[in-house]
Amino acid sequence: MRRILANGTLVTPEGLRRGDLALEGEKIVGLAAHIEPEPGDEVEDVSGCWVFPGFIDAHTHLQCWTGMDWTADSFETGTRAAACGGTTCVVDYATADRGVTMDDALAEWRSRAASGAGCTANYGFHMAISEWGPDSPAQMRRMREAGVSSFKTYLAYDHLRLNDAETLECLECCRDLDAVLCVHCENGDVVSELQRRVLAEGITGPEGHPLSRPAEAEADAVSRLLYLAQIAGARVNVVHLSTELGLLAVRAARARGQQGVYVETCPQYLTLDDTRYLEAGDDGFAGAKYVMSPPLRKPADVRALRGAVLAGEVDSIATDHCSFNLRGQKDRGRGDFTKIPNGGPGIEHRPAVMATTFEGQLGPEELCRLLSEGPARVFGLWPERGRLAVGAAADVCVWDPSARWTISAATQHQAVDYTPWEGFEAHGRAHLVYVDGELVVRDGEPTGATPGRYVAR
Numbered sequence: 001m002r003r004i005l006a007n008g009t010l011v012t013p014e015g016l017r018r019g020d021l022a023l024e025g026e027k028i029v030g031l032a033a034h035i036e037p038e039p040g041d042e043v044e045d046v047s048g049c050w051v052f053p054g055f056i057d058a059h060t061h062l063q064c065w066t067g068m069d070w071t072a073d074s075f076e077t078g079t080r081a082a083a084c085g086g087t088t089c090v091v092d093y094a095t096a097d098r099g100v101t102m103d104d105a106l107a108e109w110r111s112r113a114a115s116g117a118g119c120t121a122n123y124g125f126h127m128a129i130s131e132w133g134p135d136s137p138a139q140m141r142r143m144r145e146a147g148v149s150s151f152k153t154y155l156a157y158d159h160l161r162l163n164d165a166e167t168l169e170c171l172e173c174c175r176d177l178d179a180v181l182c183v184h185c186e187n188g189d190v191v192s193e194l195q196r197r198v199l200a201e202g203i204t205g206p207e208g209h210p211l212s213r214p215a216e217a218e219a220d221a222v223s224r225l226l227y228l229a230q231i232a233g234a235r236v237n238v239v240h241l242s243t244e245l246g247l248l249a250v251r252a253a254r255a256r257g258q259q260g261v262y263v264e265t266c267p268q269y270l271t272l273d274d275t276r277y278l279e280a281g282d283d284g285f286a287g288a289k290y291v292m293s294p295p296l297r298k299p300a301d302v303r304a305l306r307g308a309v310l311a312g313e314v315d316s317i318a319t320d321h322c323s324f325n326l327r328g329q330k331d332r333g334r335g336d337f338t339k340i341p342n343g344g345p346g347i348e349h350r351p352a353v354m355a356t357t358f359e360g361q362l363g364p365e366e367l368c369r370l371l372s373e374g375p376a377r378v379f380g381l382w383p384e385r386g387r388l389a390v391g392a393a394a395d396v397c398v399w400d401p402s403a404r405w406t407i408s409a410a411t412q413h414q415a416v417d418y419t420p421w422e423g424f425e426a427h428g429r430a431h432l433v434y435v436d437g438e439l440v441v442r443d444g445e446p447t448g449a450t451p452g453r454y455v456a457r
């Protein structure tokens with residue numbers, strides 16, 4: 001039995017094509033102007049829709065202890081919410097905390113993903129490294145054999161970060177393994193000192209968060225990372241780029257001919273600015289919804305990053321989904337913004353927020369590059385995923401660009417009590433979503449199927 005998606009606009013690596021797509025088992029088995037149904041085939045008329053390879057969110061934190069609390073979303077709820085928005089695969093950050101081997105961390109994350117009632121979307125893992133030792137290269141090699149083709153280090157957060165010499169060694173290992181190093185770029189010393197000073201001035205609310213993490217702290221770390229990567233000859237992904245100054249550092253590296261410089265940004269840095277920290281409500285604490293690192297920036301930064309997206313300078317748009325409830329979790333930081341769990345939700349709404357924000361500026365091919373093909377290429381999922389082609393995985397998002405709906409915490413599937421895009425009028429919505437050939441979502445609602453599984457990269 002085949003599933004034939006008929007009369008759609010197919011978004012393929014060769015361009016847009018009017019036609020039909022056939023799925024059978026876990027694969028795409030046909031792509032043509034017309035596919036004649038045989039007895040037993042199921043046909044969905046998708047005229048008026050854009051047919052994308054399933055979207056890939058390559059930066060998530062699900063079912064994770066972040067040092068302050070557990071995230072609100074589990075693998076079960078997070079991958080279901082992802083699929084409702086059109087995302088068929090996430091690459092989540094497994095983290096080897098200090099004293100824990102990467103092998104144990106990967107086993108732990110895989111068991112967490114398998115522990116609920118099932119995952120709706122597929123998932124892979126990056127491995128975040130929080131300490132460096134003589135055995136680290138061997139552990140990284142074993143990770144690579146287990147399907148982990150990207151690693152992460154931090155230049156901020158005292159309990160996670162490596163120093164520059166350790167970062168350099170890690171980059172050299174990535175080079176030897178043909179892996180990508182994803183790096184959180186903020187100058188941790190500067191952030192720690194500024195947090196102390198802002199609190200000492202008596203600024204304790206959410207508005208203190210951006211004051212303690214200036215754009216310069218990001219730009220310094222981006223620049224330093226890119227020079228270290230150049231020394232090592234390694235490929236790097238600057239995660240969640242948030243500032244124009246950081247973008248200038250990326251441009252400088254590319255202008256001097258450096259290869260393997262990838263840039264990721266997130267919907268929040270393309271749509272929201274730091275006035276949100278002053279949002280009224282919850283006794284002046286509503287701004288805690290936007291306490292994430294890096295913080296929301298100035299309108300000029302938002303404009304610069306949008307320009308970079310339009311100019312093709314951004315390789316992937318991911319969410320950094322790391323959800324905490326405002327009530328019961330974030331509010332533990334009332335009276336001290338450094339104790340507000342860092343992070344926000346977005347795994348469900350990234351495609352709609354981006355399609356709407358760039359409506360009339362980015363067509364389906366560019367959306368496909370930023371939300372599916374780009375992350376697939378950077379993170380080793382290509383050519384199995386991230387493209388519509390015969391033989392590729394049957395991860396498909398049928399997108400209805402004419403749908404109109406309003407984003408709201410009241411109707412979302414993310415297991416968290418708010419969304420940064422409350423009231424956002426979205427243009428376009430996932431109509432049908434398939435994961436490895438199984439229909440998991442119809443018109444934004446889950447069907448209950450949970451085919452999601454670990455994807456080795």
Ligand SMILES: [Zn+2]
Nearest residue numbers: 059061320322
């Ligand atoms: Zn993150």
